[in-house]
Amino acid sequence: MSAAALLPTVAGIGLRAPHVRRVLSERPPLGWLEVHSENYFLDGGPALAALEKLRTEYPISLHGVGLSLGSADALDLAHLARLKQLVARIAPAAVSEHLAWGRIDGRHLNELLPLPFTEEALALCCERIDAVQSALGRPILVENVSAYLRFSADAMAEWEFVAEVVGRAGCGLLFDVNNVYVNAVNHGFDPHAYLAAMPGAAIAEIHLAGFDDRGPCLIDTHGARVAAPVWELYRAALERFGPKPTLVEWDTDLPELEILAGEAATAQSMLEQAHAATAA
Numbered sequence: 001m002s003a004a005a006l007l008p009t010v011a012g013i014g015l016r017a018p019h020v021r022r023v024l025s026e027r028p029p030l031g032w033l034e035v036h037s038e039n040y041f042l043d044g045g046p047a048l049a050a051l052e053k054l055r056t057e058y059p060i061s062l063h064g065v066g067l068s069l070g071s072a073d074a075l076d077l078a079h080l081a082r083l084k085q086l087v088a089r090i091a092p093a094a095v096s097e098h099l100a101w102g103r104i105d106g107r108h109l110n111e112l113l114p115l116p117f118t119e120e121a122l123a124l125c126c127e128r129i130d131a132v133q134s135a136l137g138r139p140i141l142v143e144n145v146s147a148y149l150r151f152s153a154d155a156m157a158e159w160e161f162v163a164e165v166v167g168r169a170g171c172g173l174l175f176d177v178n179n180v181y182v183n184a185v186n187h188g189f190d191p192h193a194y195l196a197a198m199p200g201a202a203i204a205e206i207h208l209a210g211f212d213d214r215g216p217c218l219i220d221t222h223g224a225r226v227a228a229p230v231w232e233l234y235r236a237a238l239e240r241f242g243p244k245p246t247l248v249e250w251d252t253d254l255p256e257l258e259i260l261a262g263e264a265a266t267a268q269s270m271l272e273q274a275h276a277a278t279a280a
């Protein structure tokens with residue numbers, strides 16, 4: 001099962017509820033839209049009706065936050081069945097989830113919690129990704145997450161873990177450049193070493209977002225413009241991997257659509273430079 005990139009190699013935005021009405025009525029020139037899958041786990045209603053209209057105008061990416069690929073609990077088959085139903089209804093260009101966990105003893109914690117970078121966690125994630133891909137009948141993308149702690153049991157670096165999961169599971173990689181930067185600052189590593197370890201051909205999507213730097217560490221809030229060093233790291237990623245479908249995520253303190261679209265336009269201009277460099 002190959003993780004072919006079906007998203008266009010342009011910039012898109014994460015679409016959140018306050019912007020849906022305007023996007024529907026004005027159809028702004030956005031490359032594609034990403035939504036959180038779980039917000040559409042319904043059999044009907046206005047949100048789903050809006051998404052069904054939008055899918056006729058824009059490529060759609062379904063981005064999951066609740067499948068808990070790394071949980072020691074068994075895979076939530078009811079959740080997977082709802083995702084499968086949504087994928088069948090929307091026929092998205094991409095389906096993604098996080099390399100994280102958020103469920104224990106049957107309780108969902110609504111968090112993307114970090115995994116220990118061990119062989120055991122690696123095997124568990126690969127088994128789950130395989131089960132999800134088999135159930136959906138298509139490859140998924142998995143995303144590297146931001147984390148505020150490390151485990152003493154870690155047996156490898158984060159970038160080795162991420163690359164190994166993608167290689168073994170045969171899935172695609174949703175490479176979140178902001179998460180790499182946040183973790184690099186908080187845990188003291190060189191983000192370029194992370195980039196160098198990534199399997200470029202498997203990267204089917206890139207995420208950009210803003211963080212909060214007012215505390216003792218960077219917090220991945222998705223509540224600000226993309227920071228200058230993250231743009232620099234994004235440029236380095238494009239130079240290394242070539243142009244990739246790129247999404248600007250913004251989830252808290254959501255700004256006017258113009259500001260979000262402006263961030264996507266900045267990504268788009270960098271993508272066009274990368275396209276030109278590839279063609280030269």
Ligand SMILES: [Fe+2]
Pocket residue numbers: 143176207249
């Ligand atoms: Fe992300």
